[in-house]
Amino acid sequence: MTRANPFRTRHSEAASRNLGLFTATFAPEVLHALPAPPFDQFYVLRSAPGAGKTSLMKCLTAPTLNYIHQRRSKTAHLVSFLTDFGVLDVNGPLVIGVLENLDQNYAGLVDVAEDSDLQKRLLFKLLDARVIQGLIRACLEFAGRAPDEDPDLVQFRPRTPDATRAFMRLGGTSGSDLIAAAEAAEDELLDLFDQIIATSGEMPTGHGRLHSLTALSATGIEVAGAPVSASTLIMFDDAHALAESQRTALLGELRSRAHTVGRWMATRNVALDDDELFGAGDEGRDFDVIELEALARDRTSSAAALHRLTGQTLTPTRFRKVLLDIADKRASPALDRMLTDDTSLTNLLGVEPDSALEFASEDPFARVRSRIADKVGDDPRYAVWLAETVQLDGRDGLARLSEIDVLIERDRTRAQQELFDVPLPADQLVSRGSSSLREAAYMRTAINCGIPYYVGAETYARLGSANIEQFLEVCGDLMARLQTQDVTGRELALTPSIQDKIARDASRNYYRSLTQLPHGNYIQRFVDGVARISKEEAAKPRIPYPPGVTGTALLMSDRAKLREPSSRELPEMAALYCGLKSAIAHNVVWIELNYRVKNADYMVIYLNRLLCPTFDMPLGLGAFRERKLIQMAGWMVEPPRRAGETADPRQGTLL
Known part of the structure; x- marks a missing residue:
């Protein structure tokens, strides 16, 4: 008999009536x-x-x-x-x-x-x-x-x-x-x-x-x-x-x-x-x-x-720990019935960093090394750098090798190529590289080679996008998988491949559900617009905006224009306004005002993190690429879909 999924039950209503349940699952x-x-x-x-x-x-x-x-x-x-917080002491509340x-x-x-x-x-x-x-x-x-x-x-x-x-x-x-x-x-x-x-x-x-x-x-x-x-x-x-x-x-x-x-x-x-x-x-x-x-x-x-x-x-880090604590408390009774040892949902999400590479569809090291060889051949300029890659292995080694591939691409396409035949020293790898570039380069390799990317407890906490209900919905997908494994007699395990698939499925379901929100079609078109920017930037060999683009931006002056009633007399402007307003209200996007860059002030618009797996985006804050108001308004205009057609969430086009 399949037991109820603890993440699918009306927990908030039950907890409101049962203080024992509430205090057992509340993360203070x-x-x-x-x-x-x-x-x-x-x-x-x-x-x-x-x-x-x-x-x-x-x-x-x-x-x-x-x-x-x-x-x-x-x-x-x-x-x-609660005592440390100041609402309880030894004598009572x-x-x-x-x-x-x-x-x-x-x-x-x-x-x-x-x-x-x-x-x-x-x-x-x-x-x-x-x-x-x-x-x-x-x-x-x-x-x-x-x-x-x-x-x-x-x-x-x-x-x-x-x-x-x-x-x-x-x-x-x-x-x-x-x-x-x-x-x-x-x-x-x-x-x-x-x-x-x-x-x-x-x-x-x-x-x-x-x-x-x-x-x-x-x-x-x-x-x-x-x-x-x-x-x-x-x-x-x-x-x-x-x-x-x-x-x-x-x-x-x-x-x-x-x-x-x-x-x-x-x-x-x-x-x-x-x-x-x-x-x-x-x-x-x-x-x-x-x-x-x-x-x-x-x-x-x-x-x-x-x-x-x-x-x-x-803080974001503290809140992600809160989410994982809530998930462990909610899952604990169900896991106790399925497992003989004291294992939490967070523990089941734990993966060895190198284990994801076992699920690659091809040898990722061979692919990257081949790409580097095609670019540099026996060019002595990169001899020292390439010597650094000989012993690289594992997840960290693949990330390092992928970063070197990007750094070579950047060096070869620089406008000034003085002393091109002089070998580059090893310390240049450190000064030119960065953790964000290394992660972006690894992500590109992982996607190209079919390596599970969206894995681990921290990843799933980020997918919650600071919303407890959204996070618990994704945890419900994890629990459903474990319950299926339990009733079919299989090992209770969340392998990197399983975790990545669940994250991507949850992301696609969320993307499709956007149409159910007020002005949902406009919200989805806005998301498609940001996704196209992200895809264009991710396709550039030099990865100019690591770890990747996950948002866009409007000049503050364009923001002011969008909010003027006269501007919204144009249908596409009205559609952008309504779609963006609903997206902000429902946590599909969030905004940062007066962000200073390039001697101008912008309203930055970031996507909900649960949308990122659909479009192969990183889950960190990421970069943004600004667009003019007229360009964003143009995202709202698209040919009407024929019956049975849906948007491809990966491409922003019709299927």
Whole structure:
């Protein structure tokens, strides 16, 4: 009987109901994306779907922290990390986190009231009711009690007149009074959904502000007479589920500097406006934006700007370790049933560097040596260099030999050939070469000779492109292969050949799935355009841009032109704009603004790493080749496909 694939099950939903499962599979290192406590300001967490926003916030809720604290011996790793992070100590949690999902009836309030001001007031009233109920339950759990115990055990002690007035508007300062008022308000608002037509006279008046934030910004909390020393953190998840007017209203309220209670809002990139998607938002004035994927992926000029918050230390290397840790935790129960020893998925991905060469379709050393011989013959200029290649073997040796092949090509095509007959010394190999050129040269040889290239745990972590859901989807392909081997009685092994095939298959499937996104055809055409650039550059014998081209760039002035409505009157410009906007929102590409090169400023556009195997691209950050706006717009124009035709993801042409 085939067991369920642990990467294919609805793990996030199961974990939301089962704290044991959540704490067993949560990688706390992802908290490095957050600022250090105290959380007394407003932050926006944003990313494409699947980057881990909800799990990150769930870790800081009162039930989760209390569960970990009560099971310190079983959750020692989490306890240690959360203690160092500053949200837990020997006495218990130091934060009372309340998580409210905004995908719960809120958007429907727009339909029950026509007046925009009333819509906002109804939204704030329902939010106040649910925040207060959530906080009272959280306070009880913080104190080690059941969340449905007597709410009167919770008492609030406002410290300012504003906080006192806010509590009175919410129903009082005792837990029982607040719960009663909140439940009545929630029932009143939810009853509106059952009415076919609601008249203005029947409408609740709503709240002009979020009174809960005003109240909690200056109050003490007691549970059963004992003061609560932990700070309060109010977190709103799935803000993209709100109507745009509601999201704007909530953002305006949360960013108010009058509030000092910690408050976060998480949203997907699809909810961002054009300015935010194209990198011109106003974060940093009244709030900071934490872009999870931007923090966790390889990047260039934006590194310093991204780590502007105290305690925010997530790096690409650290995040890739987080991904592998998550994969090992998720795969562990399934592997325990299939294997007799304690082997992790990461261990199964481990390969000896030289083992991939065993799967070559031809002798790669012979091929490269033959190519070099055809170029130089017995030319004495390269005698010393060629002497260095005699004893080369293995993966590193093949990379070195391939690099020498490129360096000879570069030397032979130089414009100035002074003293051509003078032998080149060995130290010139070091000064002219580089690790990136060596890797690019090896990759070219590997592709030409059928050597598996996309192998190893680090490679698979890079394929995740800083998105946990995307990474776990690829891990699901690995697990499916292992399960097939298990039921057919074969050795449980992920050879270099198998790993390379799985990576390429996953890449092609992802490429084909792009058409399912909004403006997906335009996204795919944009990707095809970048792929053509990459293919052209990779075909050049001198490999001018090692380790390879994985992106393109627009002049910042062209970027500004693209964003002008008048420019988008041209169909191809409108198509490029819509395709690029959707690609950014869904993590198909990411952008770097104001990248300085050739005395000009560019918006650099890199492809999602999962697309790279389809086009034989390297998985590192890679180089980019700029294109003019009119050229990119031209990518959007292609003949209509006939029925049954699909794009060839390797060539960007029709099949």
